[in-house]
Amino acid sequence: MPDIELFQILAISLGLGLLVGLQRQHEKARIAGIRTFPLITVFGTVCAWLAQDFGGWIIAAGAVATAAIVVAANLLQRREQHVDVGQTTEAAMLLMFAIGAYLVIGKTSVAVALGGVVAVLLHLKETLHQAIAKLGETDLRAIMQFVVISLVILPVLPNETYGPYEVLNPYNIWLMVVLIVGIGLAGYFAYKIFGGRAGTLLGGVLGGLISSTATTVTYAKRSKTHDSQTASNNLIALVIFIATAVSLLRIIVEITVVAPTTLGKVAPPLISLLLLMAILIVVGFLFKKEDAGQMPEQENPAQLKTALVFGAIYAIVILATAAAKDHFGDSGLFIVAIISGLTDVDAITLSTSRLMNNQTIGLDTGWKVIMIAALSNIAFKGAMVAVLGSRALFTRVALLFGLSLVAGLLIVWLWPEGFVLDWFGK
Incomplete structure (x- = not known):
């Protein structure tokens, strides 16, 4: 793969992570924000690159490591009072890792669309809750x-x-x-x-x-x-x-x-x-x-x-x-x-x-x-x-x-x- 394509994928991965991280930071998410989400997404991209040479187990190991980070963050939060028991941010972290990996092995347009959907779903929390309440x-x-x-x-x-x-x-x-x-x-x-x-x-x-x-x-x-x-x-x-x-x-x-x-x-x-x-x-x-x-x-x-x-x-x-x-x-x-x-x-x-x-x-x-x-x-x-x-x-x-x-x-x-x-x- 030419270097220019590698940098394009890396830029898209970083951009999608920043987009979701910006939304989470704005909502004052406790375990991940404007810095963590780009790192996780890029981590998924790098794991997918390595998997092309060393096998798919690299992606599996990366997913396990990301899940471990999520678990560790939640364990640390248990020490605080008024802990938010929602799992939205945690699910978004795991999904953004997968999207970062998919940028390498799948279609770029699909990965970008998925990242956009994640950001929109996170942003529409109150709107969706109000809509469900009206049903x-x-x-x-x-x-x-x-x-x-x-x-x-x-x-x-x-x-x-x-x-x-x-x-x-x-x-x-x-x-x-x-x-x-x-x-x-x-x-x-x-x-x-x-x-x-x-x-x-x-x-x-x-x-x-x-x-x-x-x-x-x-x-x-x-x-x-x-x-x-x-x-x-x-x-x-x-x-x-x-x-x-x-x-x-x-x-x-x-x-x-x-x-x-x-x-x-x-x-x-x-x-x-x-x-x-x-x-x-x-x-x-x-x-x-x-x-x-x-x-x-x-x-x-x-x-x-x-x-x-x-x-x-x-x-x-x-x-x-x-x-x-x-x-x-x-x-x-x-x-x-x-x-x-x-x-x-x-x-x-x-x-x-x-x-x-x-x-x-x-x-x-x-x-x-x-x-x-x-x-x-x-x-x-x-x-x-x-x-x-x-x-x-x-x-x-x-x-x-x-x-x-x-x-x-x-x-x-x-x-x-x-x-x-x-x-x-x-």
Whole structure:
């Protein structure tokens, strides 16, 4: 290894140790601070260098020596009164030794990221404790339900295809369930943190993350109640429209996860519609004179029933997509997209993304199918506002949704074939 690389590794090791040591010194940790942590991290790096010539036992011996230092420091502290019984600093010392060693034998970027995570976790002690203290029984149940969905059910499902057209893979179907429930759960906990003081923008963003359809229904009903006296129809329409725009951003995220290699082709037309919606949101804020009020209570998105329903919808959409393509060609996919968009745009997005990723359908067809499904979903939400909301609210929502629908259809019709954005790679 060239000398310059050795010094670079040493500098990174020293820097990570100083970063964590600075945080511990600021918190007045008793056994290690701004000097000890850099020494431990560099010690791990040097042990890893020596291990390349003398064997891995050097790293093991270094880890044992570091642990001995931790034990000795704790024994000495027993003589003092009011000893902090927490083990955070001790655990951080052992981890920073390991990170110092990993800099040599692993990837530098991973080691740097781990060091940064350690520093951030140490710094967020009070914030994390406060967040945990706010968790109720419902929130804890949501976490455990997600654990069951992602870590208990998923691993035991067979990773084989079944049924007609051999497109029903239980493992892949449930993996998409985990993805969608995970996105919804992230929005749910963001709501638990900010929901009580979420204004127009944040209320729409959180609503789009959890469920833009549920947000549309809730706020449409609000426009007919006394709440509309404190939150005008302009603001309610804006919240609904923001949630719809976030649902489009959510579609792009889903494509990124399932079929990242297609982004150069698929993302630009979707982003174009998203940018137009963002402009309309900015214009809407120019007329903002008040807030839309507190967000309504959100349901736990990690319920097993919800996961099963989405899994069933996704499986039906996969099967319908395969049948439509077999009997009607690519044109049949657009019929499925329109129908699926009326119920759940996530399902058609994920199924189409997988088809594009497997090169079963072309990218030009794939993004148009997803766009049509998104536009169908927008039209469906507009119909719900017409049925559930006030006439004044529908007038405003119809204007915003109408402009988006026209723009989306023009993009589908006029978007140049073969256009690829190099930012995402070809």
